[in-house]
Amino acid sequence: MTGTRVRVRFAPSPTGDLHVGGARSALFTWLFARHHGGDFILRIEDTDRRRYVEGSVEGIVESLKWLGLEWDEGPIFQSQRLEIYREHAERLVAQGDAYPCYCTPERLEQVRAEQRARGEPPGYDRRCRNLTPAERAEFEAQGITPVIRFKMPEAGTTVVPDLLRGNITFENRLLEDAVILKSDGFPTYHLAAMVDDHLMGITHVTRGEEWLPSAPLHVRIIQAFGWELPTFVHLPVILRPDGKGKLSKRDGAVGVLEYQRAGYLPEAVINYLALLGWSYGDQEIFTREELIQLFDLKEINPSPARFSFDKLAWMNQYYINHIISLEDLTVRCIPYLREAGLVPAAAEDPTTPEHVYVREVVALLKDRLKTLAEVVELTSFFFTEGTEEYPADLLVPRKTEPASVLEGLDRTREILAGADFEDEAGMEAALRALADELGLKAGQLFMPIRVAATGRTVSPGLFETLRVLGKERTLARLDVARDKLRAYVAEQSSAAG
C-alpha cells in the first residue's frame, strides 16, 4: 500500500450529538490525513432508520467545523446509496457467499433462548443456509421478504491485521452468518461500510475498538469481493472518569457542542483529546500544526483511557491564560457578553471605544478565566452603572469594626476624589498610607473598597479594577456603600442598645 495516496474517513451514525469519543476518532483520522497530505472524507452511516435522530447530522457537521476538522469530500449519505449495497449483496448471493434467510425475528429469538439455556454461545443456527430451491420458493410464495446473510466459513481461522495490535486470530466456528442486508432493503454496517470503504478508496480504516469482534466478518466480506484489505486501526474506547464502562451521555458534558456553549476553546479541546491515547515525549501543549506534523497512528496507546473533566478544564484555562492573545480572547468573549446583554453591538467592531473597553476589562480577567462563558459572571459589574445588590455586612471583613470600615470608606472617598485613576501605583500608595494611619491591615481597608466597587469579595486586582471602572462610577459606588454601611451601623447599635 506504499505509494498510494492516503484516504481516510470519519463515519458517524446520526443517532445524536457528536460526543468527545467520536470527536477523538475524527481528530486522529483527520490528523493522519493531514500528516500524509491525504484525503479526509465525511460519511454519514444512516442505515438504521429507527435510531435516526432528527438534526444530528447538522450537529455533527457543526461540531466538526467548530473543532476545525474540515473534510475534503462529503458528507456522503449511505441512505442514498441503497442500490449500490443491494447490488453488492446480490453479487455475494450469486457467488454463493451469501444467502437469503426467511427466519422470523420470533424464531431467531427462540433459537437464542434455547442456546442460552443449553449454555451454548448464541448465534444464528444457519437453518436457511442450505435451503433447497423448492423450500426457498415456498417461503417466497408466503410473501416473506428475506434478509441476506453472509456465509462464514464453519472451520479454520480468520486473521485480522490491526495496526496497533498486530495480527488477531479468530476461530471461524465461533462466528455466525451475520445479516448484511435487512428486510427493509437497508444494508447493515458490515456490508455498507466495507463496500463504501472500498469504493471510496479508503486506505486506513480507523474506527472504535468496539468493532474488533466483528472485524473477522469484515475481512471475510472484503475477501469474498476479492478486494484488497485496508489497514485496520481500532482506536481504544474512551472510558468514564471512574473507569466503569464507556463514556456516555449519562456521564455529564460529553457532547462537543456542550463544550462550545460552556466556553471551551476548540484548540484546547483538540489538544486534550489528542493526548488521550497519544503522546509525544513530555510535551503536552501542541499547536494544530505541531499535531499534524508529529502525529502518527502507530503511536496510539491501545489501552482504553478515562476521560478527565479536570484535565480538560485545566487545558482550557491554560490556553486562555497563556496561549491565546488578549485581542483574540476579547473577540471570543464578546459573544457571551452580548448574549447577556452587557455590551452593545458596537463592541464587535475592534475600532470602537466599546471594543477597547471590553478588552481592558478582559485584560484583568486573563489569568482568572477558566472558560469563556465565565466572563459574564466575572465582569458584569464593569458594564453596569452600579453594582448588583449586596448585603451590608459584606463590607465588613472579619475581625474588623464596622465603624472603622465606615471611617475608612469616608477617607477613601476623599482621597480618590482627588486621585488620578490612571495611576494605579499612586492610588495604592495613598490607600496603603491611609490603612496605616487608621491602624488597619491593608486587606481590612482594601476588601471594603473592593466590595463597594464591585459588589463582591472576589475580583481582579483592586487598583486595576478602579482604573478601568473610572472615577465617576467608583465614587458613586462608594457613596452607595457608605449609605448602606451607615444604616447597618445604626441598626446594629440600636439592636445592641
Added chain:
RNA sequence: GCCCCCAUAGUCUAGAGGCCUAGGACGCCACCCUUUCAAGGUGGAGAUCGCGGGUUCGAAUCCCGCUGGGGGUACCA
C-alpha cells in the same frame, strides 16, 4: 457463559533489556508571592512498573499462566 482487546502513581502518560535510585502532566498537600480570587514560583506525598512463573549476567521492557478492567455477543452502529 463464550470470544476478543488491554494492564506503569487517583487520572493521562514517558519508557521499545542495562541511561530507571521509573521521567512529565492533571489532581492533592505545603511554602513563597499577595489587597480577594486566580495565575506564577519552589518543594512534597503518591508506582513493590496488577500477581506468579520463566528467558537473560541483567526485565517495567521478551515468553507463559493467573487476576483485574474493558469491548463484543442484534434485521444497532
